[in-house]
Amino acid sequence: MSKVRLVQGNEACALGAIAAKATFYAGYPITPSTEVAEYMSTMLPPRGGKFLQMEDEIASMGAIIGAACTGLKAFTATSGPGFSLMQELLGYAVITEVPIVIVDVQRPGPSTGLPTLSAQGDIQQARFGTHGDHSVIALAPSSVMETYFETINAFNLAEKYRNPVVLLLDEEIGHLRERFDVEDEAVEIIDRKRPTCPPQEYIPYDNNEPDGVPLMADFGAGYRYHVTGLTHNEKGFYTSKLPEVDASIRRLTSKIEDHVNEIATFEEIELEDCEVLLIAYGSVARSAQEAVMELREQGVKVGLLRPITIWPFHDQRIKAACTGKKAVIVPEMNLGQYAREVERVAPADTPVCTLTRVDGEMIEPAQIVAKVKEVL
Amino acid sequence: MAQSWKIRLSGTGGQGIIRGAMILAEAALIDGKNATQSQVYGPESRGGSTRSEVNISDKQIFFPKVVTPNILLTMSHEAYQKYSGNIEQGGILVLDGDIGKDGQHEGIDVYCAPVTVIAREQLGNEMCANVVALGVINSITHMVSDESMEESLRRNFKASIFELNLKAYKAGLQAIIQKR
Numbered sequence: 405m406s407k408v409r410l411v412q413g414n415e416a417c418a419l420g421a422i423a424a425k426a427t428f429y430a431g432y433p434i435t436p437s438t439e440v441a442e443y444m445s446t447m448l449p450p451r452g453g454k455f456l457q458m459e460d461e462i463a464s465m466g467a468i469i470g471a472a473c474t475g476l477k478a479f480t481a482t483s484g485p486g487f488s489l490m491q492e493l494l495g496y497a498v499i500t501e502v503p504i505v506i507v508d509v510q511r512p513g514p515s516t517g518l519p520t521l522s523a524q525g526d527i528q529q530a531r532f533g534t535h536g537d538h539s540v541i542a543l544a545p546s547s548v549m550e551t552y553f554e555t556i557n558a559f560n561l562a563e564k565y566r567n568p569v570v571l572l573l574d575e576e577i578g579h580l581r582e583r584f585d586v587e588d589e590a591v592e593i594i595d596r597k598r599p600t601c602p603p604q605e606y607i608p609y610d611n612n613e614p615d616g617v618p619l620m621a622d623f624g625a626g627y628r629y630h631v632t633g634l635t636h637n638e639k640g641f642y643t644s645k646l647p648e649v650d651a652s653i654r655r656l657t658s659k660i661e662d663h664v665n666e667i668a669t670f671e672e673i674e675l676e677d678c679e680v681l682l683i684a685y686g687s688v689a690r691s692a693q694e695a696v697m698e699l700r701e702q703g704v705k706v707g708l709l710r711p712i713t714i715w716p717f718h719d720q721r722i723k724a725a726c727t728g729k730k731a732v733i734v735p736e737m738n739l740g741q742y743a744r745e746v747e748r749v750a751p752a753d754t755p756v757c758t759l760t761r762v763d764g765e766m767i768e769p770a771q772i773v774a775k776v777k778e779v780l
Numbered sequence: 781m782a783q784s785w786k787i788r789l790s791g792t793g794g795q796g797i798i799r800g801a802m803i804l805a806e807a808a809l810i811d812g813k814n815a816t817q818s819q820v821y822g823p824e825s826r827g828g829s830t831r832s833e834v835n836i837s838d839k840q841i842f843f844p845k846v847v848t849p850n851i852l853l854t855m856s857h858e859a860y861q862k863y864s865g866n867i868e869q870g871g872i873l874v875l876d877g878d879i880g881k882d883g884q885h886e887g888i889d890v891y892c893a894p895v896t897v898i899a900r901e902q903l904g905n906e907m908c909a910n911v912v913a914l915g916v917i918n919s920i921t922h923m924v925s926d927e928s929m930e931e932s933l934r935r936n937f938k939a940s941i942f943e944l945n946l947k948a949y950k951a952g953l954q955a956i957i958q959k960r
Contacts, residue, residue, distance in 0.1 A: 409935075410806035410817065520820075580844050581802060581817040583809050687844075694842040769843050 411584035413577040414481075416548045417507055418443035419586075420555025421479060425593055426505075427453035428478035430467035432460050432486060435519045436575040437509035440481035461486035465493035465504075472502045473631065475598075475622030477559055479505035484513040484526055488533070494568050495534035496633045498656060501609070501618065503562035503596055507555075507571045509578040512737075512764045521764025522575035524686055527741040530570045531715050537653060539660035541667060542570040542715040544686040548582045553591070554712065560594035561667060565659055566617050572714060574737065576687035576766050596620045603627045608640045611651050616659035660716050668713040670721065674700060678707030679730045680776050683722070683746055685711050688735050688767050695772035706776055714742070719749045726750040731779040735759035735767050755779070784837040785923050786846045789913070790863045791855030791876075793830045796910030799936065801832035804914055807924040807932035808836040816844035829859045836923060851921065853913055854879055855895065874917055876909070881960075890960040891920055898951050908948035915952015926953075 411419070417440050421429075429444040441457070448455045454471070458464040461482055468478035482490065487508045497504050508530065512523040526533075530542040541561050545554040555571060562569040599606045599619040608629035610618045621627030630640035635652060637643040660667070671689075674696055675681070684692035689710045699706045709725045711718075726732050726746065732754055734743035740758040747756045759775045761767045787804065791797045798819050805817035819832040833846040850871035854860040860880040867873055867888050875881075875892040883890075893916045899909035911933065918924060924932075933945050 406810045408809045410802060410809055581805060583814060690842040690844060766845055768847060
């Protein structure tokens with residue numbers, strides 16, 4: 405009998421976390437992400453992992469940052485209101501360079517908004533929600549299977565770059581059930597680089613690693629070092645010396661942005677000869693793909709660029725895709741948060757049009773078809 | 781027969797509408813087809829009308845929702861009022877018992893079967909009305925194979941209630957279905 409199963413997006417996320425060797429989850433359940441916590445609470449303990457239900461999202465972040473410092477792969481799941489609360493400690497994880505994964509199953513906001521419906525309104529929050537200059541990695545899968553693989557990718561990127569990674573699901577993908585069959589798929593698991601030098605020689609925030617990412621020792625492994633949210637020198641202790649501050653803050657951004665080619669992934673659909681370009685991500689990309697199929701049957705030259713990596717934003721790639729197009733349309737379930745970035749890099753003579761929806765419902769293919777015909 | 785099924789199951793919270801949709805979608809996957817299943821979450825799941833949607837297709841399914849179904853099941857009067865006006869021309873409407881018995885549906889094939897009565901009287905458990913309904917739908921449409929449906933029921937129910945639900949499915953297949 406077929407091994408193919410019907411699996412929900414949030415369950416695929418939990419299965420991906422297990423496959424990525426996550427062993428620690430702390431969270432405060434919130435719709436529409438609750439199933440991630442439910443599955444982790446049943447899957448982690450039998451595997452020797454730990455599941456903690458915390459008193460709120462701030463404490464959840466504190467718990468996973470602490471767990472990650474001991475060498476564990478740790479994550480949490482939330483939705484917009486909880487993600488807002490997490491911003492302070494997200495910044496803490498950025499400056500202390502602790503690899504964690506935050507799953508944000510987006511719902512309409514602001515504030516508690518529409519708990520059971522869908523949105524993509526946390527695009528900018530994921531990037532700029534915490535204060536100070538920094539970079540972040542955020543991924544937005546479009547299917548249940550892709551949610552599994554991008555969850556694994558999120559842990560790998562967190563480990564590789566010692567940075568928080570946000571998995572930006574939306575309610576449609578989190579609660580969608582569809583085919584799931586990963587039995588024969590090989591997955592690569594990346595672990596953080598750990599020091600092998602004697603403990604007294606360990607430099608926890610060494611600015612001179614070739615990839616910009618310092619080695620990370622596990623707490624309890626004999627390497628003593630200081631972890632602080634204050635700007636710190638290479639030893640991890642507070643500093644206000646200008647060159648030291650400058651070097652460490654610039655490195656926090658450059659260690660991500662300089663590797664955008666390695667980090668950012670896209671799917672290209674019918675791009676070669678297209679006159680109108682759609683750029684869509686997450687669940688809306690599915691509507692966009694259906695619109696492309698329908699319009700191509702009518703002879704309309706339209707294509708879709710689907711960013712799977714939302715952040716870091718690949719300026720060159722997006723600019724190149726926009727160049728020479730009659731128009732670029734960015735359908736999204738917010739008021740143009742990603743379109744703003746596309747506009748920033750698109751050539752001045754390429755019009756960038758938004759197609760927005762913020763009532764909690766998914767953008768339908770027919771809406772995209774109509775918009776394409778309007779701009780042609 | 782339609783190559784792509786766009787199915788909306790509707791009824792009252794607690795009738796197993798969402799579970800029914802999951803069973804149907806998984807059976808289609810076991811058949812080697814593509815399927816998506818989604819639902820409207822919200823206060824509706826605590827009573828009132830509830831709905832769940834399934835797409836089944838030989839082709840890849842992109843847009844996972846159902847805007848206009850080509851098959852609608854209604855298992856409550858309220859759901860009938862709410863959803864029966866939106867069915868694709870040439871589509872199918874399946875009604876439980878005398879729900880919507882005076883309704884007019886131009887260009888729609890309307891079938892009715894006493895789904896809840898069968899569950900209560902033949903099987904002694906009204907809770908398996910959702911699976912009886914799947915039997916009725918499949919006897920009209922043959923959208924999934926009986927073998928895959930049986931496997932899907934096995935996956936969706938624990939062993940102690942699997943046999944009851946298999947009986948419910950078969951009772952649905954054999955139900956007397958009236959075409960209006």
